Amino acid sequence: MRKILKHNKLIVIIISLITVFFIFQLPKIEINNDIQVFLPDDHPTKISNNRLDEIFGESDSIVTAVKFKTGEIFSPPNLETLSKLSSELENIPSxxxxTSxxxxxxxxxxxxxxxxxxLVEELPTNKEESRKIKSKTLNWDLYENNLYSDDFKSTQIVISLNDGLNNEEKEKAYYQIKKVTDSYQNNNTEIYIAGATAxxxxxxxxxxxDIKYLIPFIIGVLILILYLFFKRSLAVVLILMTVLVSSIWAIGLMAFLGINLTLVSTVIPVLLIAVGSAYGIHILSHYYDYLNEYQGEISVSEQKELVIKTVDKMGKAVFLAALTTIAGFxxxxxxxxVPIKSFGIFTAFGIAAAFIVALFLIPSLLIIIANIKNDVLAENVETAEFKSILEKLHNFYSKRRISMIILAVLILSGSFLGFEDIIVDTPLIEMFKEDTEIRQADDFINDNFAGTNIMRVMVEGEEMGDLxxxxILTQMDGLQQHLVSHFDEVGKASSITDYIKRMNQVMNYPEAETTKTSTNSEENAVKTNESLETSSSFYEDDSEESASSFYKEDTQKTNKNSEANSSSFYQTENKKSTNSQPKREVLEGPAREKNISEYEFIQLLNAALTRAEKKNINAGELVNLLAEEMNYQAAAYxxxxxxxxKYxxxxxxxxQNLISQYLLLYSGSVDDLINDQLEPDKAQMLLQLNNPSNLAAQKVRKEIYDYSDNFPEDYKLTVSGNAAMALEANNxxxxxxxxxxxxxxxxxxxxxxxxxxxxIAGLYGIIPLAFSLIINFGLMGHLGIKLDVGTAMVASIAIGIGVDYTIHFLHSYHAERIKEDDLHLVTQKTLTTTGKAIIFNAISVAAGFLVLLFSNFYPLIYLGFxxxxxxxxxxxxxxxxxxLLLNIFKPEFISKEH
Structure with missing residues (x-):
């Protein structure tokens, strides 16, 4: 070290240049907390989600919930507000x-x-028109829990972003949306914005x-503690410089390599400021101990010798402490x-930087400062109080060995009891505090609508047209109904089956119930039927024909005019084999003028109830069952x-040909649900979960895969989406x-x-660490602190930092043990020298991490605690x-020269 420190000015210049380089990299750092960044690129769930993005488009969306305090959402003024809001949002470029x-x-x-x-062709001007819109909305269950809440006071606007937006563009889009929605907030309107992008x-x-406020906070805490301990401004400046340089190097390297800053890596500068001070503390503590031995003036050459002596004595211990800390991280x-992996790598790099700065820059600056100041007066600023406290501590527990062992066993036993209560769950939304805007928005939407946590299920066939x-569509629909009925967490399950069922229904309306359409609607409808008739032969079997009609005024009329009035999907060019075609069963709608007796009414109710899957149903469900029983507006279809x-x-x-033609006739876009408008072989089912917990997602996903046994063998189900990726990260x-x-x-x-x-020395080295980790996990269980992406790092951080204390104590104890055989005196000397630095270091690190209690995020709050x-x-x-163990068992390694 003597030869290296001769080049002290060169050391300062090199470290300064490296620091300046990394400072210029800092503006390049980008923030990204998308759930996808938590999984490695080769993870199956991430790969499948990327594949779904390619097939059905990206699932990035922002959900806006609008609550009206006065009137229902269907009232004319409220619908007008929704219309204007939707139009303004549509004008945002990204x-x-x-959809509203x-x-x-x-x-x-x-x-x-x-x-x-x-759904709303023209904005209503009176209550009657509003009721008609409400009736239409309630007529299709696709809108339920999405476009209206149960109390009809709230509605959702789903905003889909353009594919391929980067994080900066998504952020810009969010704030543009926020600006528009904020302009609509008033005494009657509350607006909530949620979703993964938000x-x-x-x-x-x-x-x-957090970075803006916590880093200055922790620097202030560190300055205060350092000054209270050293009572020297120079020591404070040197140690502070060490931690700042190491933090700049670590974050600067991340920026240089294009590694995104995530919630986890926010901790890096805080940790390096708290932990990186340890090496400077140990070096300067021993340096000032040596300095305090002098009385009066000390020459420049003597100061240099003290610096070199300190580095030579502490170099090995500091190196081993840094090495084990680097290993821990x-x-x-x-x-x-991925964020935890990045955190470990760059924190380890930062610790290495802190070690290099402490071992080379601090001694170099001490030598340079000594040259500038020439002779100085050595001041003994150490007080005896701290030393006295340590001696009393040693005297206390050294006389109570058995009591100390019993106490340790009791603490460990109590900690082990908490292990079974540890919950592993890491929902991103629950990282925010309850009073934050996004948390309240998410809670509101989950309570009033289907939910914000999206799970995607892809059903995949082998050939085009398999979907x-x-x-297979019946199985898909069965899966949807099964999940909704068996899991309260599943607020909504939707897929192409909802559209096919609806199209099948409206194409089988009893003629007496068909709506009178406007001119434009009639033109669209005529085109629909023309398309139906001209395209039907493309899908039919050449050996079959049909006499089925979609609309029936009465049975006799339909039978007499089946060929003239039917719009058959199965009609072929061969008109001669009519008798071979199965006769279609056409269900009539309810009679408009028929009076029924009380007995018949009870019969009708009983018939409707027999359709129910459960005994306890609400009024809305009963009405739907009655509609099916009577085929009101073709509800039976x-x-x-x-x-x-029947068909x-x-x-x-x-x-299958009929379903193909339904899809052909549908003029809207269903690209996000099937991969081909005519003959799809892949379909996507979207599940909205109203519970952000990964434990809920785990139950739902398991049930999906269990239910998939009902699907034919040549069909494959894949579960992905944000909910599935969060679950995998949790696992x-x-x-x-x-x-x-x-x-x-x-x-x-x-x-x-x-x-x-x-x-044996290796075993002694891990005993204090094991003790602290057992207490840590026991505390998590007893206090209900979840094991999440933040608290998952506690163990490695504790090992990485805590091992420093063990190494420093062992080295100091070993040095004193070689000189002395009196174990009481050896322990006392070790405590009053190295023990002092250990306690101070522990206090500074603990105080530094306690600053995280003021973080915006629960994982960081718990991490700091x-x-x-x-x-x-x-x-x-x-x-x-x-x-205590060293003195009881007296291991050989501690008294041998190495």
Whole structure:
């Protein structure tokens, strides 16, 4: 070191140039908290989600909920507000589509055929017109829990963003949307914005707030603690410079390599400021101890010798401490959760930088300052109080060995009891505090609508047209109904089956119930039927024909004029084999003038109830069952057509052709639900979960895969989406945590064992760490702190930092043990020298991490709290349990020269 420190000015210049380089990289850093960044690129769920994005388009959307305090959403003034809001949102460049109550597609049947129009063609001017719009909305369950809430006071506007937007463009789009919606906030209107994109944008905003306020806060805390300990401004400046340089290097390297800043990596500068001070503290603490031995003036040459003596004495211990800390954080590189992996790698780099600065820059500056100041007066600023406290502590526990062991066992036993209560869950939205705008918006939407947590299910056939088959569509519809009825967390399940059922219904309206359409609607309907007739022969079996009619005034008329009045999907050019075609069963709608007796009314209710899947149903469900029983507005046809007799089809192929033509006739876009408008082989089902918990998503996903056994073997189901990716990230937490802990312990064991050339030494090295980790996990269980993406790092951080205390104590104890055989005196000297630095370091680190209690995010709050606790427990264990064991068992390695 003497030769290296001769070039002290060159060392300062090199470190300064590197720091300046990384400072210029800092503006390049980008923030990204998309759930996809948590999974490695080769993870199956991430790959499948990317594949779904390619097939059906990206699922990035922002959900806006609008609540009206006065009147229903269907009232004229409220619909007018929604219309204007939707129009303004559509003008934002980054928005692909806006779907709201005033512009949603509505499929209707008429005497002319199927009509696809906007749900609100013209804004209502009176209550009667409003009721008609409300009736239409309630007529199709696709809108339920999406376009209206149960109390009809709130509605949703779903905003789909353009594909391929980068994070900056998404952020810009969010704030443009926010600006528009804020202009509509008034005494009658409340607007909530939620969704994955909103969460990511606001998480980034809150992260910047954390960095802006917490870093100055922790620097202030560190300055205060350093000054109280050293009582020298120079020591404060040198140590502060060490941590700032290491933080700049770590974040600057991330920016240089294009690594995104995530919620997890927000902790890096805070951690480096708190932890990186340790090496400077130990070096300067011993340097000033040597300096305090002098009385009066000390020459420049003597100061230089003290610097070199300090580095030579502390160099090995500081190196081993840094090496084990780097290993502790480096173990996180084994994590499959990408932000945690990045956190481990760049924190380890930052620790290495802090070690280099402490070992080379601080001594170099001390020498340069000594040259400038020439002779100085050595001041003994140390007080005896702290030393006295440590001596009393040692005297206290050294006389109570058995009591100390019993106390340690009781603490560990109580901690183990908390293990079974640890919950592994990491929903992104729950990282925000309850009083934040995004959290309140998410809660409002989950309480009043289908939910914001999206799970995507892709059903995939082998050949084009496989997803037109009525049997597979029936299975898809069955899965949707099963999930909604069996899981309260599933607020909505939607797919192409909802559209096919609706089209099947409206194309089978009883003629007496068909709506009278406007001129434009009639033209659209006529085109629909013309398209139906001209295209039908393309899908038919050449050997079959049909006499089925979509509309029937009465049975006799239909039978007499079946050929003239029918619009058959199965009609062929061969008109001679009519008798071979199965006769279609045509269901009439309810009679408009028939009076029924009380007995018949009870019979009707009973008949409707027999259709129910459960006994306890609400009024709305009863009305729907009555509509099916009486075929009101073809409610009996709100189904996937599978019954050959009912639809007058000779084979399932005929019904498959029928479904193909439904899709052909639909003038709206269903690209986000099927991969081909005519003959799809892939379809997407969207599940909206009203519970952000990954535990809820896990139950739903398991049920989907269990239910998939009902699907034919040549069909494949794949579950993905934000909910599935968050679940996978959640599942990786435990495995990653276990792996990183094992790796950390192994590396610490090896480093300590090699350093002391003893396997037993390695075991002693991990005892205090194991003690603190057991307390940490027990505390999490007892306090209900979840194991999430933030708290998952506590163990590795605790090992990485806590091992410093063990190494410093072992080295100091070993040095004193070689000089002395009196174990009481050896322990006392170790405590009053190295023990002093250990306690101070633990206090500074704990205080630094306690600053995270003021973070905007719960994972960081709990991380700060738990790290502070582990710093206390690991340092106390190093100063009590470790010397207790050394003095009781007297291992050979501690008294041997190495």
């Amino acid at each position: 928005i692909d589509e806006v 109550l005033t512009n949603a597609d509505y499929i209707e049947g008429s005497s002319e055929g199927m009509i696809v129009e906007e 969460v990511n944008v606001l998480m980034g905003h809150s992260m910047l707030e 480096g173990s996180l590189a084994s994590s499959q959760i 037109n088959h009525p049997d 709100y189904e996937i057509p599978t019954d050959l007799d 007058g089809a000779a084979s399932k192929q005929n019904l 990786l937490i435990v495995s990653s945590q276990t792996r990183s802990i094992i790796i950390s312990f192994i590396i610490v064991f090896l480093i300590v064992a090699i350093s002391f050339r003893s396997v 738990l790290i502070a606790v582990t710093m206390c427990t690991s340092s106390i264990a190093s100063l009590t349990i470790l010397p």
